[in-house]
Amino acid sequence: MRRHLAAAIAATLALATASADAAQGKPTPSPTQLLDASKPSEWRTPNPDNLLYMQLPTGRVVIELAPDFTPLHAANIRTLVREHYFDGLSINRVQDNFVAQWDDPASDDDHPDPAKLRPLGKAKKTLPPEYTRAITPRLPWTPLPDGDVYAPQVGFSEGFPAARDPVTGREWLTHCYGAVGVARDVAPDSGNGSSLYAIIGQAPRNLDRNLAIAGRVLEGMPLLSALPRGPAPMGFYTDPKQRVPILSVRLASDLPPAQRADIQVLRTDSATFAKLIEAKRNRRDSFYTHPAGKVGLCNIDIPVRDDGKPVMP
Amino acid sequence: MRRHLAAAIAATLALATASADAAQGKPTPSPTQLLDASKPSEWRTPNPDNLLYMQLPTGRVVIELAPDFTPLHAANIRTLVREHYFDGLSINRVQDNFVAQWDDPASDDDHPDPAKLRPLGKAKKTLPPEYTRAITPRLPWTPLPDGDVYAPQVGFSEGFPAARDPVTGREWLTHCYGAVGVARDVAPDSGNGSSLYAIIGQAPRNLDRNLAIAGRVLEGMPLLSALPRGPAPMGFYTDPKQRVPILSVRLASDLPPAQRADIQVLRTDSATFAKLIEAKRNRRDSFYTHPAGKVGLCNIDIPVRDDGKPVMP
Numbered sequence: 001m002r003r004h005l006a007a008a009i010a011a012t013l014a015l016a017t018a019s020a021d022a023a024q025g026k027p028t029p030s031p032t033q034l035l036d037a038s039k040p041s042e043w044r045t046p047n048p049d050n051l052l053y054m055q056l057p058t059g060r061v062v063i064e065l066a067p068d069f070t071p072l073h074a075a076n077i078r079t080l081v082r083e084h085y086f087d088g089l090s091i092n093r094v095q096d097n098f099v100a101q102w103d104d105p106a107s108d109d110d111h112p113d114p115a116k117l118r119p120l121g122k123a124k125k126t127l128p129p130e131y132t133r134a135i136t137p138r139l140p141w142t143p144l145p146d147g148d149v150y151a152p153q154v155g156f157s158e159g160f161p162a163a164r165d166p167v168t169g170r171e172w173l174t175h176c177y178g179a180v181g182v183a184r185d186v187a188p189d190s191g192n193g194s195s196l197y198a199i200i201g202q203a204p205r206n207l208d209r210n211l212a213i214a215g216r217v218l219e220g221m222p223l224l225s226a227l228p229r230g231p232a233p234m235g236f237y238t239d240p241k242q243r244v245p246i247l248s249v250r251l252a253s254d255l256p257p258a259q260r261a262d263i264q265v266l267r268t269d270s271a272t273f274a275k276l277i278e279a280k281r282n283r284r285d286s287f288y289t290h291p292a293g294k295v296g297l298c299n300i301d302i303p304v305r306d307d308g309k310p311v312m313p
Numbered sequence: 314m315r316r317h318l319a320a321a322i323a324a325t326l327a328l329a330t331a332s333a334d335a336a337q338g339k340p341t342p343s344p345t346q347l348l349d350a351s352k353p354s355e356w357r358t359p360n361p362d363n364l365l366y367m368q369l370p371t372g373r374v375v376i377e378l379a380p381d382f383t384p385l386h387a388a389n390i391r392t393l394v395r396e397h398y399f400d401g402l403s404i405n406r407v408q409d410n411f412v413a414q415w416d417d418p419a420s421d422d423d424h425p426d427p428a429k430l431r432p433l434g435k436a437k438k439t440l441p442p443e444y445t446r447a448i449t450p451r452l453p454w455t456p457l458p459d460g461d462v463y464a465p466q467v468g469f470s471e472g473f474p475a476a477r478d479p480v481t482g483r484e485w486l487t488h489c490y491g492a493v494g495v496a497r498d499v500a501p502d503s504g505n506g507s508s509l510y511a512i513i514g515q516a517p518r519n520l521d522r523n524l525a526i527a528g529r530v531l532e533g534m535p536l537l538s539a540l541p542r543g544p545a546p547m548g549f550y551t552d553p554k555q556r557v558p559i560l561s562v563r564l565a566s567d568l569p570p571a572q573r574a575d576i577q578v579l580r581t582d583s584a585t586f587a588k589l590i591e592a593k594r595n596r597r598d599s600f601y602t603h604p605a606g607k608v609g610l611c612n613i614d615i616p617v618r619d620d621g622k623p624v625m626p
Contacts, residue, residue, distance in 0.1 A: 228535075
């Protein structure tokens, strides 16, 4: 056994220690054990119309769009992708403990010249904000039991971490790690999906309900989170050479099936997902002397597998 | 003005928009404005006995120890540092959205050979856990008003994010971004400070009260958080060449004053810090349509300046 398991065991929960807790007499199954025992029906294959493949020089980032929460943004992003809008653009900003953001680098000048901006083509320039949506029984809702600092209720809907306010009857996606948001100017309708960011640090939940969330990174987070931080304020790169080129962005549904990744996501309304949450809330093994008894919304990993292999969280 | 301010303004709060909110009629001062108006007495110069300089090939990481919470660990780490224990060791593990961990790479073998391990010298091999301490009026306590998923009370003590349980009378440091924890084996007393980790992602608060927190990174987080993630389970590097060498670790107090960094940290019991918290809770400007009204413990940056210049969060 490795020395210094420390944080190791604690977070990834990757090791199957599962030794009996003396006081409780019950071992906590490891995530690996729980996933190994999951049923095929507990996994979903995302709709290829909602899957973006963003190819960087270092590998592929896979993003799942969330059209039930931000339908107009999903449609506009699909339009941009089909125009190959993002091909040749770049990641222009990486701010530590916050976001990696990609868009047209010409837009990042203090006084951008409209003539230099890549045209949006058939995509819309402005969109209704879509920061929240009406709660509907049509969408599944898996509540978490331990409360939240920012919202009256939190849980999961269709594979996305989300929040609800029963008083207003609204629900919204939350800025957890890996969330893909729509950057905008000051005007609430100025976001259109041509500039996107991924959360790479502590969840900045104060952004919830102030920005539209287009989806979530399913695979390839380290290709964004481990990028060099930009030296300028807000993490902008100062030298164009520092920018990370985007080779292409494609919709899975626009590729021949043979070229699509075989990606599956554990259903957030499945029994196995509920067991994973409970194991994280009350982990009992020889390492843990004090099970938390609670879990925060953005502390829960949603398991993904690619070609049958676990995507490392 | 930059296009796509989006997340930009939102998180760093770096720009002084400070335009009046129509409904409230009150602008929210920006962090820059608040810090510019701070008094010299609101800043503290950390005790050089508590400051570690960890020199990497890419730059310097500065860590402040927390001897009021983990005194035996602070003493043992000082002993190790004065023996130059860490010089020539390496960062051997970087797990995405979790930790960067440094220690003796020989300890990471599955069956480490004791003969190959660097001797601890006069440092103790085991230590009492120091996961929590008794609440004492001797230490300042700045409570936060918005609750917490994991602990009955949260706030700041002596510049560190912390939690309290009035029922047990205990308090403890929390695993927020930048926290430096003491890795250990399964036995609670098996940590000694020779293996340390820094939190580089969403705060894994389930580790609270299960591991000792030795301190916090004040400067240089991107040198840890932007490192390549290790390909092995739990983020271990597989090739020794991937390991990031530690050139040296020194105590500030062991250096001539001219070689010490001029680091100051905003007092967490200062009026300006309270104003920063309130500005983050209820940001009102032209960008924000929905002030959060709340703030989480690990969402608050504690301002640091080096030679009078702000350390980028």
